[in-house]
């Protein structure tokens with residue numbers, strides 16, 4: 110049965126991780142994989158997580174199943190974190206939530222619900238978008254199309270072109286939006302742009318599917334949820350896929366949630382029963398551990414404050430690195446404008462160099478970023494900013510061509 114299957118080309122980011130690990134040079138810089146790193150280059154277990162986890166291990170009395178919708182306490186805490194405590198959709202009982210294995214599980218579950226409700230619906234994603242959106246959403250059988258988003262000339266959003274493209278969509282079309290910290294570009298919508306987009310979405314009868322994987326890492330916990338909260342308050346139907354991987358540092362614990370906002374409480378109940386049925390048919394029940402930790406943190410004032418300050422420290426570190434790297438680049442590459450890096454938010458920026466230059470950075474200077482020049486800002490350290498900026502200056506100063514074997518010549 111399986112012998113005729115062709116091998117899949119490995120995900121380039123995995124190859125990049127392996128190449129980085131194998132590189133013995135002590136100066137090497139990993140800007141590839143999308144995980145937060147501290148000044149020592151570690152992706153730490155947060156102190157609030159460690160404390161909640163120890164208490165949990167000591168007090169847990171069973172490992173029995175949690176049920177297909179997951180831990181109700183976690184779901185409720187996530188609703189409040191994501192929407193804000195007094196959100197009108199919560200007061201109107203229009204929200205239903207399911208605990209999922211990470212944000213990926215939420216994206217897939219949401220796509221399956223859309224497919225069940227409207228098999229011919231098309232999901233429109235930004236150009237570019239996070240690479241895994243394609244398999245997660247299209248894997249459910251939905252068709253994907255793209256709308257203009259990132260403007261390489263400014264490092265910001267091509268908002269007029271985006272609006273023109275969305276204006277042409279038919280009612281019922283799904284628009285996938287990044288709540289904040291757009292992956293891979295770091296270019297976010299302003300509050301005014303969210304408001305204008307809301308007017309369009311209402312007028313055209315579109316269904317937003319909002320992916321929030323970085324709440325708290327852009328401008329702040331509430332600021333990063335601005336567009337999501339606005340849309341959930343003003344629209345009859347919204348899907349929100351939320352990840353706890355980055356802001357709780359729970360990557361491998363696979364912790365996330367899907368929040369469905371419906372037009373009425375009765376409609377929400379029916380759609381929720383469908384979500385439970387679909388979840389039962391994919392993973393049956395979500396993993397408990399990460400969600401139990403999140404619930405414990407959000408439920409206890411002291412832990413919650415500790416967690417919020419740890420997220421704020423991560424956010425500030427990224428913000429500082431953005432400002433400092435722009436200063437260093439300005440000094441070493443005065444003929445290039447990298448100011449957009451300081452205006453972008455979250456962990457990623459498109460550096461805007463070509464593939465040959467990306468390869469030159471990797472091979473000559475041990476600086477690793479993906480071929481499309483997406484860089485994880487959190488992979489920088491204050492101590493290697495100077496090294497990084499000099500490496501970039503060196504690479505930009507020479508014209509690099511690649512022969513067909515991928516070997517570089519100047």
Ligand SMILES: Cc1ncc(COP(=O)(O)O)c(C=O)c1O
Pocket residue numbers: 143210211212213214239287292320321322351352353354360364365
């Ligand atoms: C834009 C975006 N959405 C969703 C996710 C989902 O992450 P996870 O499934 O690890 O929670 C990520 C993770 O990198 C992401 O960048």
